[in-house]
Amino acid sequence: MGSIKDRVAIIGMGCTKFGELWDMDCKDMIIDAAYEAYEDAGIDPKDIQAAWMGTYVSGYTGSMIAEPLKLMYKPVTRVENMCATGSEALRNACYAVAAGIYDIALAIGFEKLKDTGYSGLPDSELAVEFVLGKTDTYRAPTFSTPAQFALMANKYFAEYGIDPDEGRELLAKIAVKNHHNGALSPKAHFQREITIEQALKAPMVAYPLGLYDCCGVSDGSAAAVVVRSDMAKKFRDDPIYIKALQICQGPREGSLNYEWGYTNMEETYRAGIAAYKEAGINNPRKEISIAEVHDCFTITEATIYEDLQFTPRGKAKEDIEAGSFSLDGELPINTDGGLKCFGHPLGASGLRMMYEVYKQLQEKAGPRQVKNPSLGLSHNIGGVPGSGVCSIIIAGN
């Protein structure tokens, strides 16, 4: 089995502001993200030889980018992996370049969620598939996505003997941290600090998760230009090299196997192991300088600490209380505010995470810059606990 390590580099990235982009449609966002990436890479749009485009519900086929970007009759593929769609676009572009088929490829993700008129995701129904796999019968619980992650929160509290009120306060600390970072991110959807009290008093969305435990639902787009590593320095002095690209798809074990525990996401754990092996990382907590993880809900971030082996099982509490993952902590996590504050346009999020990793590794992250970063990790999940997919990308300078 081969490895992607050091075979591909990112030479340019772009990212729109995330948020309620009332005056932009998908095409406006796509053009802004792609042209920022082109400019950052110092390439002409015509240099793009192939493209991978990711969106969950905002369009079909490559024409969604070929038309606005005028990619004239080029190979374009649409990929979809729910909330992990953005990482999938990047993964496919990287593999094609590593295979030697293309020299320069574009990966772009986007989503327009705020045109629907609904709060939350636009498809409460489609997600039924994730829970019971009974197509078109709707014989499944009635739920919103927050509830599926709340299942993990209640079980986590019960399993580790954490009183629910204490547990809610613990999770609020993750929201407070990410809001702090978001306040330092000019492109983030939410750019203001919150307090623990505010988080705890906010309306309950899906017990025990309140409003501030849930990520923003946003519009946005992000893009990357990838080339073979041996070409990278021709474009810029500080390309970022791909060290690992791993994806792990769960077999919906959470609903089929009654022993599945609901205190973590196995997909994250296994994708992490594979990615560390590919990148040659032995001690992730020490070796990784910055991580952008999929904090769709605060409980997700808490369990990711454990699944990615940043903290031992059941010990997330200690690190949350110690501030180990804050901007000035031992391992800064979600330095740009994460999904919580940067927002979550599904198809764009994986690439937005890599955008932050890329900027941090190039030491261009402004007020949220971490010191001397060498390795960055992005962690992007799709689906729900018990039935997820996880993409992990590790990059280094």
Place this chain on the structure above:
Amino acid sequence: MVGITSYGAYIPIFRLSRADISKGWGGPPYGGEKAVANFDEDSITMAVAAARDCMNGMDSKTIDALYFASTSSPYKEKQAAATISAVLDMRSEIFSMDISQSLRAGTNALAAAMDSINSKSAQNIMVCAADIRLGLPNGPRELAYGDGAAAFMLGSENLIATIDGKYSISDEIIDVWRSDKDTYVRSWEDRFTKDKGYNKIVFEAVSGALKKYKLKPKDFSKAVFYSPDGRAVGSVARKLGFDIKTQIQDAMYDTVGNTGAALAPMLLAAALEEAKPGDRLLLVSYGDGCDVFILTVTPEIESAKNKRGIKGHLKSKKMLTSYEKYLRWRDIISVEPAPRPPLQVPSAVALWRDRKGGLALYGSKCKNCGTPQYPAQKICIKCQAKDQFEDYCFANRNATLFTFSHDNLAPAIDPPVTVSVVNFEGGGRIQCDMTDREIGEVQVGMPVEMTFRKIRYTGGIYDYWWKCMPLRT
């Protein structure tokens, strides 16, 4: 000899105090309470619950026919009995029939079952009766009507009560009725409905039955009368010569209310719970005429009492916190919809494929490693063996709540939705909604049981599946 081999009953866990209804309209504080089906219950789900109580572990494959009786079947054209028999996992080569449109439907069904057994066209027949009727808000029928169900197995062996006689009158009258265009039950002025309806016809039918079978009121241990309200039965029973204090089965007006076609069957179940071997019972129902049955309780009765029945269900209750909630549950008032996309219509094809898994709650168990799984799989989640499965039904298994969430965002008639992960004793897991729960009682590890419920109504289709609920004790 024909008779009853088992009985069961169902009363919804929620009760609405009549005083709460009158408080809403500024009326006098009426007494008692009525049983109120949850928003996810209807006559089909209540019939299923009563039938499960009646079967109490018995093999449904031995049943030859299923009769469902109700004035409030969810469909005007589509048989409820076919749905119920699929839920109860009966054989497909049974005779299923709905008997509807009359308050006498419950006893009509008993009579039909009795005749089928007497004519030897069937050996074991399940009869279930359920009703959920609506009276207009701020009216006497809203106050009077409660929801509930009863079920009986009829046969010719191992009888707990023999049916010794039957006498019927058919009567054309417009006293209590509901047209095909009505949502709410109508009634003519009550002096007329009593004088020329209930009082007159019940008197004639019972007198006729007593004369035919050469019996007198004193020959009965208990007389079970359908009674439209708490008092109606008094005058006719007294006129017939029954002792009101000792002989008349309480009509449960103060605890359940008038459950329509299910009332006489429910009262019979209540009488059987208290009956001793040798007791003679009179069963009288009313509606477009009158059915009268004479029954004698056998020594087998003692073996049939291990169920929730009327007493168990009556005792287990939760008060509805407001009248407004009832109005919302019955779709009597419109409320602001959840800011979510509209619910989609299930595919009839997908529902058809899922009838065993979705209605009878079958999954599969791996013969290689023994892991039960829901829904049924072809390749095992645990050992990946292919096509090594046997059918495995989860409906009656003990279970506990593995984890949960109260979801305020999901579209719901009675938010929040308590999303639940249920683990079964012996293995297997289902994620489903929890119903009939109070928020404060829900905790990881609590015992739960499965209950058959309506999960949505969209595109003219009632979509049924299972939910969990706190173990009803």
